[in-house]
Amino acid sequence: MTSKIYDIKHPNYAMETLIFSGDQVEAVYKVANEQWLTNGKAMPVDLINWSYWYFDPATDPHKVSAEPMSARIIRIF
């Protein structure tokens, strides 16, 4: 068995976080498909894309409204 440690070529990284409301879920992933995943596209070598879904009542202005089941409640981080 052999192993190799590679030198770091690019130590710097940047991250952009975009937060969407839940009613955008299909639109967001349609764009992800179009940019990177379908029709012969490939993820660029310098890019990583993660997304998280979680319930975030602290930042939700509708938390105390009468619509706790609203699609706005979960954010797409």
Next chain:
Amino acid sequence: MYLIQEGVNAVDAAYTKPFLNLGPISTQALSGTYRDLAKWTGISLDAPPCNKTGNANPRFPIYLKSYNTTAQGLVYDLFRQATTNASSPFSNSLFMFEGYSQQGVKAISKDATAFAYRAENLLVAPLLTYAPNGPGLDKVAFKLGNQIRQILYEGSGATSLNTYVNYAYGDETPRAWYGSEAWRQNRLHALKEDFDPRSKFSFYAPIA
């Protein structure tokens, strides 16, 4: 949505613009080094998912080639109900979608090494976080996690369930963890016999 770019101090507009056009609620830009990535994405050593809190944290992973937007909408509704219902034990759960640069992964043929999932692009998994309360609640979590994964599987058009072994719930099959091709299973069985004939290393997700 996290757009993370190597070798720059700001993410290229070409990467962000198609998503900005959808009108996000908010945006935030960060700049640093690879040492900051775990903290930025909530998985540093002091982050909640990395600490022993007494919570159960089962995941139900599946590899995908692309997003089925209809399936995304269906699992979103399920996950929203599971996390926002007033009496839900799963309100702190997290649904993870991981997409990496795969060109180097795909540059090696799928039969060259043990890794079976070079054709896949996305690692997707609901992480159901809850305070354990006996086998009844474990069963509810198991059922919900599998229901979500089944929707994604059916939407993928795949003919075998492909799962990331390090996220696996544990009851998936060796074919799901390590690849369903017969030749791959035969090869792995032969290697297991060579290196571990007494099956001493079989605590979790053994290859045979």
